[in-house]
Amino acid sequence: MITDMDEGDMVLLRTRDPESVPDSCVVERLDLLGEESLVLIRPECLRELSGQGHLAIEYVKKRYVYSFSPVRGVKCDYCGKFIDGKPIEVEFMGRTLYACCTNCERDLRRRVEGVEVR
């Protein structure tokens, strides 16, 4: 319901054509199994949507937005990819960072160690 929208509400687009959404509109993109993706976009971008294969459009409260990432898992802190399965954990100053693969783990450790030296 558009009249019920608060400042900061988002639009969740379920689509087979995520590439047609302009990058500047994409808040978060989650590729599902198969050919579908969930793309979180800013509501003001709705009118800019073109392309085929949009399956559903749904308004979501901003406070719910962050609840859908952990369902799928965490993002790699190096390349930003969603991690399927168990992430590789890299400890950094009391925080846990995540890597999706050993290549990212190595590069992430290298970056983290570079930060620590400074």
Ligand SMILES: [Zn+2]
């Ligand atoms: Zn990665």
